[in-house]
Amino acid sequence: MGSGFSSLLLMCNGTTSAPAAPPEPGLGDLPESVVGSILLYLNPQQICGLASLNRAFRSASLADFVWESKLPNNYDLFISRVFDNNGFSSTLCKKDIYARLSTPTSIDGGIKKVWLDKGTGKACVLISAIGLAITGIDDRRYWSWISTEESRFCSVAYLQQIWWFEVDGEVEFPFPCGTYTLYFRLQLGRSGRRFGRRVCDSDHVHGWDIKPVKFQLSTSDGQKAISECYLSDPGKWNLYQAGDFVVKDSTIPMKIKFSMMQIDCTHTKGGLCVDSVLICPK
């Protein structure tokens, strides 16, 4: 026992003269550049969440090389399309650029809104009903405009009744590479507020259960998608899927044409609110 103890002392004395072994590094001791490499494999929400972990994580979470990897490859095209080269400061750090691009921005005179999806860094485009070509929109017998807070554009097109129901539109935008889905945001029934509560008037909803509505989309590089669906579920806003498309080349803006129609003229349909068309990553 005694010899063991004295040899332990010897060891201790010995190690004080030699360079001390560095303490076992843990996650909290990693330098900022190494933490940055780890953050490359996490999504933006996770990166922001980890920023409060310790100082190294916080500095790494602000690093340009981390956020450059989260921005889409064609983000400079995106910026020039959305901001028209003015009002967008080139001195922003990459994280601020990402944050700015992730907030919805109005383009084309306010009839469209675009932003980057925070988790994936891909584009989302929202086109107002104002920007769509609706057959008979000028005829007050068929269509009218309702202002509502339930739309990002503050007004939606309301269909009273019509035989020929057709809504067309097109958009051209530098989408980053990936797969996107196109939806129509519709509601059966006219909603409003009474006594501070939301009410939905579904009395004029008719004709949607007889034949389905046909949704179509086609792209400038030849992709097509068709889907048919009965409109149902009155009283709430629903997203009806038209189809998917894939963007392979992000340097060329993708042009997409889309439509929805129900043109069987043996019956009328009505009581529908058309808000917008949404394109978002799958």
Added chain:
Amino acid sequence: MKSFIWLETTDGLIQQVEEEVAMFCPMICREVLQTSMGSSKNYAIKLPQRVNPVVLGLILDYCRFHQVAGRSNKERKTFDEKFVRLEANKLCDLISAADSLQLRPLVDLTSCAIARMISGKTAEEIRETFHITDDLTENVEAEEERVEDRSVDDLLLFINSGHEDSKGVKPAKNKKRNRRRKHHPKDPSPNIENKNHYKETDSLSSSHNSEVEDAPNQSINSMLLGYASPESDYDDELDPALKEQLDREVEDFAQRLNSVWSK
């Protein structure tokens, strides 16, 4: 005849490693080519501090496998997957050492593994699991303490100079108020960088579920932004009635103090 390279870790341990294995590490490769070190025991290449013998062994295993040219991608991938099945502290050792040896592929591999380990956990959970000290809020607390001291100093100054013209004292009181104002988590002042970052955290980490959700968020954001500017101008444009009242209060207090001191 195989050739070897001599390596020395910070604990003084010297070992020889097959040349082709050691040269797989850019840092060792550079040392050999630039300084011609490593050819014998006396001229062993001193490895960076972050490379201890245990982790060096792991790294050499990695190099030994990957430096063989004929392996298929599938083989390499399988090896890599097995290689990073280590516990967290070992992975941190490994990434640290690989970084100092500039072995980029291994840094990437371990980064991915660590990212997988910490993804899905909150900052609190990670701090508990990995025993990380929160040196961020410590800093903010220290700064707040310093600020508290400053305001006490100001108060003392105010009390001591209470018999002078009240106008001379007012700026000090305003300064205190201004400083207190700045603690609200809206202005981008350095003291509350942390809190400002939390605000950013919220705006970037809130999910994008329904479209209507963002409209109220935006209006809240614009409200918050709206409050920022009036506050910074506030102290320069005090309501005159309020100013008068303050003057009167200050004079009152000064008089009372004088009577106390003179006694």
